[in-house]
Amino acid sequence: MALSLNNAGPVLRIKTPDRKPIIAYEKMKEMLIDDGLFDYDEILTDDVARSVCIFKKEGIKFVMKLGNHEPRGDTTKFNLLKNEDKVYLHLYNKLGLEYQKYFPAIIDSGSSNEKFYYIIMEFIDGITLYDYVNESYKKNTVRSKIEVYTILLNLTKALEVMYSTGIVHGDLSVENVMIEKDRSVKLIDFEKSSKDIKLAVNTVGSTRLNINRQDSEGIGYFFLVLKLLSVINSRNTALIKGIKNIIEDCEQSGNCVNVYAECVQLIRGVLTSNNSKTKRNKRVGGGGRTIKATR
Numbered sequence: 001m002a003l004s005l006n007n008a009g010p011v012l013r014i015k016t017p018d019r020k021p022i023i024a025y026e027k028m029k030e031m032l033i034d035d036g037l038f039d040y041d042e043i044l045t046d047d048v049a050r051s052v053c054i055f056k057k058e059g060i061k062f063v064m065k066l067g068n069h070e071p072r073g074d075t076t077k078f079n080l081l082k083n084e085d086k087v088y089l090h091l092y093n094k095l096g097l098e099y100q101k102y103f104p105a106i107i108d109s110g111s112s113n114e115k116f117y118y119i120i121m122e123f124i125d126g127i128t129l130y131d132y133v134n135e136s137y138k139k140n141t142v143r144s145k146i147e148v149y150t151i152l153l154n155l156t157k158a159l160e161v162m163y164s165t166g167i168v169h170g171d172l173s174v175e176n177v178m179i180e181k182d183r184s185v186k187l188i189d190f191e192k193s194s195k196d197i198k199l200a201v202n203t204v205g206s207t208r209l210n211i212n213r214q215d216s217e218g219i220g221y222f223f224l225v226l227k228l229l230s231v232i233n234s235r236n237t238a239l240i241k242g243i244k245n246i247i248e249d250c251e252q253s254g255n256c257v258n259v260y261a262e263c264v265q266l267i268r269g270v271l272t273s274n275n276s277k278t279k280r281n282k283r284v285g286g287g288g289r290t291i292k293a294t295r
Contacts, residue, residue, distance in 0.1 A: 062121065064119070064121075081191065147183060239267070
């Protein structure tokens, strides 16, 4: 802020920050091509609204995200994407190869003279948790318990691994969980992820998110648990209650260090039990029918 004098008396001049130009999506792509940072054989899909494209190079699919200086709440798309890149770097520096499987691999990233930010990453051959659940509803399909428990275990393990580095996702929704063909899970979209989020308040949430909600809107681990378990024939109420108790202990005490690890242990026990029952039923079954074992 500067003070100047003129004939009318003192005048206060407030210096405002320079506003950076907002570059259009197609222009950002052109600039990357000109700089030799973006090369492709074919553009498969263009999502202009989200500034995301899927492209193919030498037979391999990739995803590119672009962020200009368009405002997003109290920040910009540029800053959100820059934060996401920072989170990926943190995860890959902290984790061994066996744990990096829970997140997409980054091929290249950076800013173009601070005009916009870009991230090029691997294409995940799978569907979102939203599509997995929605497909079950539309087709009236009942998923097998073992399949669903396996996905839930992998999701919870991914969160445990992420949280072990100090990072909280911050925007954990059905759209930000990818399920691959082998039922493994990858977490995506870390634009709002941070080390400064308190887990008990922001992302585990049973009381905060209303555990009885059955719609498709919502964030938080417990919400995802309910959505995922809704596609099996009879939800395991003991498992839901167990996870709910673990989360509520975390929220009430503020000590959430082991919240995901405890949930992993609980889900793994349920999955092991169901696997044993399935094998036992197969051994005693015959003629395409399942016969209950007798003592």
